[in-house]
Structures are given as C-alpha cells and as structure tokens.
C-alpha cells in the first residue's frame with residue numbers, strides 16, 4: 631500500500647492531506663507483438679506513475695497518483711487480424727479529461743500532470759481545448775520520450791512498439807506476462823512516400839499494413855537491466871519536475 635496511490639488509500643488519509651499535484655496516467659489496451667500482454671501500456675505507465683510520485687513524495691511534495699485510463703486511441707489498429715484493441719476516439723478522451731478536470735478542480739486540485747504511455751494518445755491538443763475553460767494548470771508528459779537522449783547508451787536499436795525498449799520495461803517490471811519465445815521480429819514497413827518515412831509528413835498508419843506481428847522494432851536484444859536503467863533516468867527527471875511543480879506558487883505570472 632502506498633500513501634500516494636489514490637486507489638489504495640482511504641478517505642481518512644486522503645482528506646487529511648493537502649494535495650499539490652495530481653498525476654493522471656493514460657494507457658491503452660492493444661496487441662504488443664506476440665510476446666507482450668495487451669495491457670503493456672497500462673502496466674508501464676502505472677509503474678512509471680507510481681515511481682515518480684513516490685520519488686516526489688519522499689522529497690516532501692504532496693503528489694497523488696490517480697487510476698490509469700486503460701483505453702486509448704487505437705482507431706488504426708482495428709483491422710489487425712484476430713486483435714481486440716479497445717479503442718476510443720480522441721473526442722472520448724477529451725470528454726473523460728474534461729469531466730475529471732472539473733471534478734478535481736471542484737475538489738481543490740490546482741495542478742494536473744497527464745502522464746501518457748501510448749503513442750496514439752495525443753493529449754496536448756486536449757489541454758488546448760480546455761485551456762480557457764479551467765483555472766487548473768495542465769501539463770502533458772509522454773514518459774517514453776523523457777529519456778530519449780539516453781537511448782543510444784542503453785539500447786542497441788530502440789523501435790516504436792513492443793520493441794527493445796518496451797520489452798526491456800516488461801522484463802524489468804511485469805515479466806510474469808511476457809513470453810519471449812513467442813516474439814516476432816517486429817519489422818515495420820516503410821510507406822511509399824519518402825516525405826512520410828522521413829517524418830515531415832505525418833499520417834495515421836493502418837497497423838495491419840505496417841507490421842505482421844503488430845510489433846515495430848526488434849525485441850530480441852531486450853533485457854530487464856535496460857528497463858531498469860531507463861527507469862532510473864525517467865524517475866529522476868519526472869520526479870524532480872513534480873517536486874518543482876508542487877513547490878511553485880501559482881501567481882499571476884505562473885509558469886513564467
């Protein structure tokens with residue numbers, strides 16, 4: 631049981647604290663190659679959320695971890711043969727977020743971090759939509775981008791989905807759900823457009839045409855130790871930011 635996990639705490643404790651920041655994780659339920667569980671993004675963002683909130687709490691910041699939203703945007707996964715991705719649209723995420731922001735704001739929370747663990751969830755536009763409708767401070771963190779400058783040190787060839795990075799996280803934090811002997815090669819195809827492949831034209835890719843095993847990135851070089859190394863970086867960086875955010879007064883020039 632942890633002080634900072636809302637779903638594990640009772641009302642007697644929660645009401646006795648003055649919570650400065652809440653962290654709301656967003657995941658997804660979708661196939662992750664043949665070797666990782668459908669809940670991969672949720673398990674990852676759960677453990678990252680728990681670690682960063684505990685880190686900040688130990689340094690005196692009143693940071694509370696909210697339950698993970700387990701359904702993400704998978705509109706482009708629905709033609710993968712045999713798959714059962716539980717997709718919601720971006721509009722639904724906006725509605726869920728709007729309702730939770732209103733509920734939290736009415737109950738005195740003033741700062742909220744959206745902690746994202748799934749590439750299909752684009753949360754920043756949602757905060758733009760709510761910007762003039764709430765006094766709450768909203769910020770977004772895609773946890774898997776936080777340590778990007780360290781990828782070369784830690785990984786051989788990080789990919790995109792159920793790759794070396796995600797598989798390493800799985801081996802470190804939820805190994806009981808991994809079946810490494812079933813992993814496919816995770817080969818992601820290029821589109822026929824150079825501009826798209828280079829990244830300066832963006833699009834939503836039909837997943838069943840992108841990859842045969844739903845993975846993008848070779849998982850074969852993954853190791854638990856690599857997942858723990860990445861977590862060290864992520865925990866300290868997000869944790870330190872949360873401490874800073876909790877301690878900073880929201881005056882009229884905030885966040886400047």
Ligand SMILES: [Zn+2]
Pocket residue numbers: 662670671747748791792796
């Ligand atoms: Zn994932």
